[in-house]
Amino acid sequence: MVRAAITGVHGYVPDYILTNQELETMVETSDEWITSRTGIKERRILKGDNQGTSVIGINSVNGLLEKTGTDPEEIDLIICATVTPDMPFPATANIIADKVGAKNAFGYDLSAACSGFLFGMDTGARYIESGIYKKVIVIGADKMSAIIDYTDRTTCIIFGDGGGAVLLEPVPKDDNVGVMDSILKADGSGAPYLHMKAGGSVKPATVETVANREHFAYQEGSTVFKFAVTNMADVAAKIMERNNLTAEDIRFLVPHQANKRIIDATANRMGIGEDKVMMNIERYGNTTAGTLPLCLWDYESQLKKGDNLILAAFGGGFTWGSSWVRWAYDSN
Numbered sequence: 606m607v608r609a610a611i612t613g614v615h616g617y618v619p620d621y622i623l624t625n626q627e628l629e630t631m632v633e634t635s636d637e638w639i640t641s642r643t644g645i646k647e648r649r650i651l652k653g654d655n656q657g658t659s660v661i662g663i664n665s666v667n668g669l670l671e672k673t674g675t676d677p678e679e680i681d682l683i684i685c686a687t688v689t690p691d692m693p694f695p696a697t698a699n700i701i702a703d704k705v706g707a708k709n710a711f712g713y714d715l716s717a718a719c720s721g722f723l724f725g726m727d728t729g730a731r732y733i734e735s736g737i738y739k740k741v742i743v744i745g746a747d748k749m750s751a752i753i754d755y756t757d758r759t760t761c762i763i764f765g766d767g768g769g770a771v772l773l774e775p776v777p778k779d780d781n782v783g784v785m786d787s788i789l790k791a792d793g794s795g796a797p798y799l800h801m802k803a804g805g806s807v808k809p810a811t812v813e814t815v816a817n818r819e820h821f822a823y824q825e826g827s828t829v830f831k832f833a834v835t836n837m838a839d840v841a842a843k844i845m846e847r848n849n850l851t852a853e854d855i856r857f858l859v860p861h862q863a864n865k866r867i868i869d870a871t872a873n874r875m876g877i878g879e880d881k882v883m884m885n886i887e888r889y890g891n892t893t894a895g896t897l898p899l900c901l902w903d904y905e906s907q908l909k910k911g912d913n914l915i916l917a918a919f920g921g922g923f924t925w926g927s928s929w930v931r932w933a934y935d936s937n
């Protein structure tokens with residue numbers, strides 16, 4: 606019997622830094638408002654022609670293959686969680702597989718907004734547990750700047766571009782490490798509060814949809830905020846409870862980076878202090894499917910084999926969930 610373990614993580618953020626100060630010149634806002642309401646100071650933007658989400662995925666996977674000493678031809682499957690695919694089809698995962706030389710892999714994209722990486726990691730883990738596949742890469746990546754209206758101060762201050770990738774491999778169940786348990790949830794009645802109005806099959810692109818700015822992310826922030834606080838905290842608390850984990854057992858909470866106030870509420874509910882919360886929202890903002898692998902990448906050097914991590918996310922859909930992961934290797 607095997608379990609799926611994360612055996613490597615790597616991330617990528619583009620070079621361009623969009624600061625709160627620059628946003629002050631674009632919309633009616635202030636560094637003080639953004640910092641106190643969200644915790645964000647700056648975010649990254651992928652600039653240049655022909656630069657899509659696959660660029661984030663390719664850079665993440667190339668770094669991952671190099672640091673884990675993995676031959677790309679050994680990869681069985683690539684799952685790319687994103688809501689900003691390079692194009693509606695083919696899947697961004699296929700484009701990434703081609704560019705990194707994963708010739709023997711099949712792949713597909715997974716759409717679950719900010720919970721995408723969590724859903725993808727759990728899906729990848731099941732493929733590994735089946736015994737059929739040995740090396741699965743799960744990417745969480747978004748180029749949010751492609752779907753953000755930079756005249757809308759309620760959304761443009763939150764989002765940024767970036768992401769990361771993990772390698773999942775089988776380990777004996779007795780090792781007691783890996784993806785231990787997950788609770789994943791969805792409620793489609795939340796769609797009106799966070800969605801993109803046009804560009805899908807219900808409302809294909811027309812001159813009017815473009816003129817009406819309907820190809821951007823639309824969010825009713827305070828409603829989403831309320832659902833996010835309750836659901837992310839509930840599900841994180843539940844996964845601890847059903848696995849008999851106390852705050853002392855947890856090395857890190859790895860929360861989706863949407864708003865520092867949502868993260869603080871989740872940590873409070875779990876009874877854990879700030880020193881045990883992975884946080885990089887001040888530098889990257891909300892990268893949607895990218896936040897969790899970016900956190901793991903940033904904190905990798907602090908992780909030791911056996912560390913208990915609670916991953917938690919909430920996002921468009923609504924989708925949300927939490928996973929208990931026992932880290933599988935000493936990073937240094």
Ligand code: UT7
Nearest residue numbers: 633634635638719758759762826827829830833863864920
């Ligand atoms: O990752 C996917 C899931 N998404 C989330 O989890 C995001 C959840 N929502 C949030 O993080 C917050 O709701 C926001 C950061 C989006 C907004 O913060 P808020 O504290 O909920 O503000 P609000 O929307 O209730 O607006 C409060 C006030 C309003 O002014 P009035 O009507 O009280 O005069 C807004 O117009 O703040 C105003 N406002 C701003 N002021 C300066 C909204 N955006 C800005 C801004 N700068 N950028």
